[in-house]
Amino acid sequence: MEERELHITIKQCKEGNTEAFRSLVMAYHNMVFSLSLKLLCSESEAEDAVQDAFVSVWENIHRYSSEKGKFTTWLYTIATRICLDRLRHHKRTIPLPTDETTLQNHLTGTNLDKNLENSDFVSIVKVLTLGLSLQQQLVFTLSILENLDSNEITAITGLSAEKIKSNLYVARKKIKEELILLGYEN
Amino acid sequence: MRIDNEQFDQFMARLQSQPPTLRDTQATADAIMLRIARKPKRKLLVPILPMQIKAWHLTD
Numbered sequence: 001m002e003e004r005e006l007h008i009t010i011k012q013c014k015e016g017n018t019e020a021f022r023s024l025v026m027a028y029h030n031m032v033f034s035l036s037l038k039l040l041c042s043e044s045e046a047e048d049a050v051q052d053a054f055v056s057v058w059e060n061i062h063r064y065s066s067e068k069g070k071f072t073t074w075l076y077t078i079a080t081r082i083c084l085d086r087l088r089h090h091k092r093t094i095p096l097p098t099d100e101t102t103l104q105n106h107l108t109g110t111n112l113d114k115n116l117e118n119s120d121f122v123s124i125v126k127v128l129t130l131g132l133s134l135q136q137q138l139v140f141t142l143s144i145l146e147n148l149d150s151n152e153i154t155a156i157t158g159l160s161a162e163k164i165k166s167n168l169y170v171a172r173k174k175i176k177e178e179l180i181l182l183g184y185e186n
Numbered sequence: 187m188r189i190d191n192e193q194f195d196q197f198m199a200r201l202q203s204q205p206p207t208l209r210d211t212q213a214t215a216d217a218i219m220l221r222i223a224r225k226p227k228r229k230l231l232v233p234i235l236p237m238q239i240k241a242w243h244l245t246d
Contacts, residue, residue, distance in 0.1 A: 018219065025215045034205040046206075047214060054218045059225070107197050118206045147202050176194070 001027040006071055013061045021061075025054050031072065032079045038141045039083040041093060041126045043118050049086060053079040069155055076148070077156045080138065087134060095130060099123035100182055108184075127182070131174045135159070139167040140175070 001009065001024075012020035032053050036046035056078050064074050102123035106116065116124075125145075129137045138157060142148045143164070150161050159167070208214055 018222065021222065022215055022219055025218055026211065029211060029214055030205065030207050033208045037206045043209075047208065050208070050214060051218050051221060055221050055225070058218075058222045106200075108193070116201070116204045116206070118209070121201070121206045124201065144198050145201055179194075 007066065010061065010064065010066075010071065013058070021058055024057070028072070028075055029054070032075065035076065035079050035141065035146060036083050037118060037121055038125050038145050039080075039138070040086060041122050041129075043122065045086060045090075049079065049082050052082045056082065070152075073152055073155050076142075076146075076152075080142075080156055084134065084138070093126060095123070095126040099127050103127045104182070128175050128178065129171075131178055132171050136167045136171040136174070139164055140171040143168055144172075 006027075009020045009024050013024060029050055032050045033046055036049040036053075037043060040046050040049060053075070057075065060078075064071065068074070099122075102120055106114075106120060106124060125141075129140065132140060139153065139159070142153045142156060143150075148156070150164050153159065153164050154161060157164075
């Protein structure tokens with residue numbers, strides 16, 4: 001959504017306009033779903049997180065001001081908190097051999113030209129992030145998978161630039177170690 | 187099998203460029219709208235005018 005259109009839509013949402021809010025949902029639900037799926041590694045959990053995030057946006061839209069930062073950063077912050085809350089209450093699922101095969105096929109094998117399905121993402125992220133702490137997984141997801149810059153990650157997570165850098169360094173190292181364990185040479 | 191840094195970075199770039207997407211966007215939007223309809227914002231949409239207050243007072 002363009003800046004001006006977004007500004008008008010948010011203003012209408014603050015006035016209680018539900019049709020404007022629907023257009024906001026339609027414009028950004030995939031962004032929230034993408035982050036949620038990568039963090040939660042479950043399609044149904046990610047769909048629930050999208051709903052929770054937008055209900056929270058509706059209830060708190062009066063708190064948002066463009067002077068405080070980009071709308072997408074604010075939305076990422078809400079979605080991240082909801083996903084972290086869910087992760088704290090659920091045990092992490094251990095990847096299965098089929099998840100490793102999916103990663104292998106997309107990394108070096110037969111599926112290089114094939115589009116990634118949601119289930120492929122779940123398998124790949126499950127394997128790659130297996131050895132990471134929650135904080136490392138979060139920084140890896142926001143930085144590498146969502147391609148956000150350090151300032152935006154600081155705004156979303158509250159972590160300092162140094163902390164982000166160190167978490168990212170360790171995450172990349174552990175992921176490469178995980179790949180070596182799976183039989184890849186580095 | 188061997189994976190070098192460049193191959194690893196290319197793979198990560200591929201994960202970035204093909205983000206996952208919601209299967210049924212309309213159903214998700216409908217579910218969200220239903221939830222917010224059940225929890226309306228605490229906002230007085232129709233302002234009460236002083237004249238109305240006076241009228242109510244007179245009917246008591």
